[in-house]
Amino acid sequence: MATVLKPKKACTVNPLKMSQPMGGAMAMMGVGNCMPVLHGSQGCTSFGLVLLVRHFREAIPLQTTAMSEVATVLGGFENVEQAVLNIVKRAKPAIVGICSTGVTETKGDDVEGFIRLIRSRHPELSDVEIIYVSTPDFKDAFQDGWAKTVAKLIQDLTPERPAGAPRDPDRINVLVGCHLTPGDIDELRSIIEDFGLSPVFLPDLSGSLDGHIPDDFTPTTLGGTSLTEIATLGNAAITLVIGEQMRHAAETLEKKTGTPFVLFDRTTGLAPNDDLMSFLAQTSRREVPAKYRKQRGQLVDAMLDGHFFFGGKRIAIGAEPDLLWNTAGWMTDLGAVIAAAVTTTESPLLERLPVETVLIGDLEDLETAAKDCDLLITHSHGRQAAERLHIPFFRAGVPMFDRLGAGHETSIGYRASRNLIFDIGNLFIASAHEPDPGSWRSEAMESGIKAQAARLETSNETARMEAL
Known part of the structure; x- marks a missing residue:
């Protein structure tokens, strides 16, 4: 059973987690004809928008209530009302999904009350669903915002089922x-x-x-x-x-x-x-x-081929709890050792991880714990840590902005599990054939030294022959 440790640092350095509002907004993007809205400042929304655009490389629908300093102090009713009216007029959504941010949660805006008042003042909004989810970004993490939003969608939009209704x-x-x-x-x-x-x-x-x-x-x-x-x-x-x-x-x-x-x-x-x-x-x-029986056979064969390269390898993983659990379990199945695990928020899965300790921390913590590891797995913000540690780097999670196809990566099913063996196994193979950048003598340097020694030996032998 793993021991879950909480951070004791005064501040987060190189954050691993993304915020609750981003998780909530992204969940709203999986609902048809929806306009997600962050109830907060324009900067909060712009930052999240850039992250998602860079990750998916797609146009991202995301709006804001554009809270200013004055509006934050006095209350955001007018901003929420104006945002909803403008969105409905211009975008004509079937649903407006509002997620709170740290600044409005700190003020304590009663957005549920705002929505009831807006509906009473604007009966023309009766055909538009308006959902509000409390997702303060000063607590919890990305997957918490996602989970809360899905639960709220069900709570507000799925009616109770009559007894005896057919399924x-x-x-x-x-x-x-x-x-x-x-x-x-x-x-x-x-x-x-x-x-x-x-x-x-x-x-x-x-x-x-x-x-x-x-x-x-x-x-x-x-x-x-x-x-x-x-x-x-x-x-x-x-x-x-x-x-x-x-x-x-x-x-x-x-x-x-x-x-x-x-x-x-x-x-x-x-x-x-x-x-x-x-x-x-x-x-x-x-x-x-x-076809799935065949894919299963291919996966078993890939496990046999790959276990030589995974066995005993020390892996460091930084990810949201569910992604951490899924990835760590598969790496352990292949014979690797999870030497370092850092996550973003609490989960009942953390204590079951195949590792001594799990830290709810940041990428600085992950880099410190990964110093003697053979592979680093996290999102794109971990690439500099992998370079400093001189170990291979495998990208997983959100954001992944320095590679194409992040939205099409797959990890579910026999076929995707097989491909993951190949992708990570090839990193181990390539790393085994590369010179150690941390050593003062690379393979090229060693070859040069040997060639120079051979030339000197030949020169000395020639000098001796001429002296005779």
């Missing part, structure tokens, strides 16, 4: 955590549909941030879960939950509609995907398709 045996709800990419959601949708089931994802980033080019411009989200689908989540036979962070949302849905859920805290590796396939086969009453 669709082929429909399955899928609540996905923020550690899954749009590519992961696409892969999981294909797997579920191959079993003859009809999945409804919440949130569904695969429709809004998957990189497709729409036929027409829209100022709101390009796709995602529709309000109708959210309202009918109770009609499904069961809910598949991906990530411990989504447990509260699943419990909220079960309480309102009676729909049971099954939670998978890992989706990368052999055993977790065997469990997923067994669950889908049992739910659909069908056999596992032949």
Whole structure:
């Protein structure tokens, strides 16, 4: 059992975590025809907007209530009212999702009260859903904001299910955590549909941030879960939950509609995907398709090929709890040792990690703990630490702004697990053949020294022959 340590430093150096409002806003982007709004200053929204644009390389719909110093002190009702009216007039969304920030939470704005007053003053907004989520950025982290937002969407938009109402045996709800990419959601949708089931994802980033080019411009989200689908989540036979962070949302849905859920805290590796396939086969009453049996065999073979390179390797990981748990579990399955683990927020998974201690900290803490490691895994802000440590670097999580295709990375299923072996294994192979930058003698220097010694030996031998 791991010991969870909390930071004792006076300040965060080189932050690992992204804030709650960003997690909440990104979850809202998985809802159809939605306009996410951060209730705070323009700078808060601009910073988050830049991060998401750089990560997904897509147009990101995100608005702000543009709180000034005076508005913050006096209260933000007028700013919220004006923001909602302008957004509805110009963007015509089906839903406006408001997430709070540190400055408005510190002031204590009653945004739920603001929304009730706005609706009473503007009956023309009756066809627009307005959702508010409390996500102060001075506490918790990215996955907390995501999880709270999904739970609030269910709480406000999914009605209670009448007793005895029929269920669709082929429909399955899928609540996905923020550690899954749009590519992961696409892969999981294909797997579920191959079993003859009809999945409804919440949130569904695969429709809004998957990189497709729409036929027409829209100022709101390009796709995602529709309000109708959210309202009918109770009609499904069961809910598949991906990530411990989504447990509260699943419990909220079960309480309102009676729909049971099954939670998978890992989706990368052999055993977790065997469990997923067994669950889908049992739910659909069908056999596992032949192509997944073949992919399983390929994964087992890749594990045999790769364990020579993973065995005994010391790995340092910095990530949100669910991503940390998923990645650390797979690396341990392959024979690696998790030598350092740093995360962003509390989770019941942390104590179960295969490591002595887990620190809720920053990238400075991760760099300090990773000094004798063979690989560093974290998001793009960790690249400088890997360079200073002279160890290979594998990017995982948000943001990933210095590589293409972040939104299409996959880690779920047999095929993605196999590819992860190849990607990381090749880093180990390349590192083993590269000179040690920390040594004063590289291979090239050694070759030069040997060549110079050979020339001197030849010169000396020639001199001796001429003397004779």
